Amino acid sequence: MAGQSSADISGKVVKIGVINDQSGPLSDLSGRGGVIAAKMAIEDFHKLNPALKVELLTADHQNKPDIGAQIVRRWYGEDGVDMVVDVSNSAVALAVQAIARDKNKLVIYSAVGTGEITGKQCSPTGLAWLHDNYNLVSGPIRKLVGQGLNTWFFIAADYAFGRNMVAESERVLASVGGKTLGAVFHPLGNADYGSFLLQAQSSGAKVVAFANAGEQLVSVMKQWSEFGMSTGSQTPVALLMFLTDAHSMGLKTAQGLTTVTAWYWDLNDETRAFAKRFFAAHGAMPTAPQAAVYSAVLHYLKAVAAVDSDETALVLEKMRTTPVDDFYAPGATLRADNKLVHDFYLVQAKEPGEMEKPWAYYKVVQKIAADDAYKPLSESECPLVAKAK
Structure with missing residues (x-):
């Protein structure tokens, strides 16, 4: 125009x-x-x-x-x-x-x-x-529980995002036969995650899920590696990881981490x-x-x-x-x-030797179609939905 x-x-x-x-x-x-x-x-x-x-x-x-x-x-x-x-x-x-x-x-x-x-x-x-948090947690939880990884422990940021993400995760876990073995919440901008990681380790959960992002996720994953937990039996899952997080922690630390993203540059x-x-x-x-x-x-x-x-x-x-x-x-x-209803992608951080060009940190595990990525409108608590019917 x-x-x-x-x-x-x-x-x-x-x-x-x-x-x-x-x-x-x-x-x-x-x-x-x-x-x-x-x-x-x-x-x-x-x-x-x-x-x-x-x-x-x-x-x-x-x-x-x-x-x-x-x-x-x-x-x-x-x-x-x-x-x-x-x-x-x-x-x-x-x-x-x-x-x-x-x-x-x-x-x-x-x-x-x-x-x-x-x-x-x-x-x-x-x-x-x-x-939203449902988009981020539904895919990984359903896929991993289906593989037998059915007990989860959460390390989450202690504000509206982290609290809501754990609540959404617990609902999805319960719906597919999984079980929550505990959750701990840390302040925004926290630096020392030792006690939180030890609680996750002692829980015996098959999956340790991180409901944080940015510097918080980078720091906790570096400490996960320093504590030797990267070679243990527990599977780490980043419920929210951004490209810059993978860049900051490096593939030596990030390798194998799964997450869901709405978009990827490559x-x-x-x-x-x-x-x-x-x-x-x-x-x-x-x-x-x-x-x-x-x-x-x-x-x-x-x-x-x-x-x-x-x-x-x-x-x-x-x-x-x-x-x-x-x-x-x-x-x-x-x-x-x-x-805004669109597709999502379940991605996994590559191993260091797999990255063929700068910033190409992810391999796409599967595309999550828009119809499968969102909580059904019939389950919505939004007052606008009732008015639209």
Whole structure:
């Protein structure tokens, strides 16, 4: 839609805010890279819509819900931001969700795992673009329990994400005949995991599952190796691992770890083309959350251009009725509970000698079709689902 005007755009500019952890334990998985992904989406949008002005605001919420809420409240109010994207922390997301609902403004989440966002706390204006904890745990649990690995112990981050991930895991385990032998929770940014690992070891569980990410997962897996547990009988599972985690810990530590991801840069020619551009700007290959930020921003801007307005209801309706058209989730659509429904991949970290090129850390074990990756709508606790029936 070349030549698109801004006559029906408030302030004659579309304002987008990227908020995430840019300095702490979750900064590698999105952080500055998430901002770069948003900028790339705006650049690509402007190739077709050069007349539509777009302004990007960025902020570091420091993984603190009060700081995140304060920033987003100001953005929606004083600064006239139309859409907030990323967030990358479940506790911050729950705080932001309430503000976006009250202000009738869009927020699109990438790396936010808690199922509450599209469950009991779902909102007409809060969209989940990447994953939730059910997506992440269902595939690995079903596959491993089917192989006889039916007793699990959890080491989890002690905030909304980790608590919800363990709860979702326990529900799935029970449904397939598995058993939980215990769970321990550590503070965000914890450094010493010795006592937690010893509890996992003494539990006798066949699987030790880690419900954390970023620096936390890297640190605990390094200590797992230092404690000699990598040569023991227990199987480690990263319920949430990002490409940057594998890069930070190295394949000597990561080898054999299984995880589920919504996207991987080395899937096909289109994903590799985006990754090459992103690497040139960021010096690292893109993670799934960073690819999701690109996709969310581009899809949102295409909807704004199509309806010639930044009015939330109009834009949201266009986003719902138009399938995603990009390398991230081609053909994906928004469900009644505001989840973007797309395929996932069960991947395993390669052994050191298997990596044929830089950043190619994963081998795809199996594709998880969208129909199998999501909790059925019939089990949803989102009030929007009942209204849609």
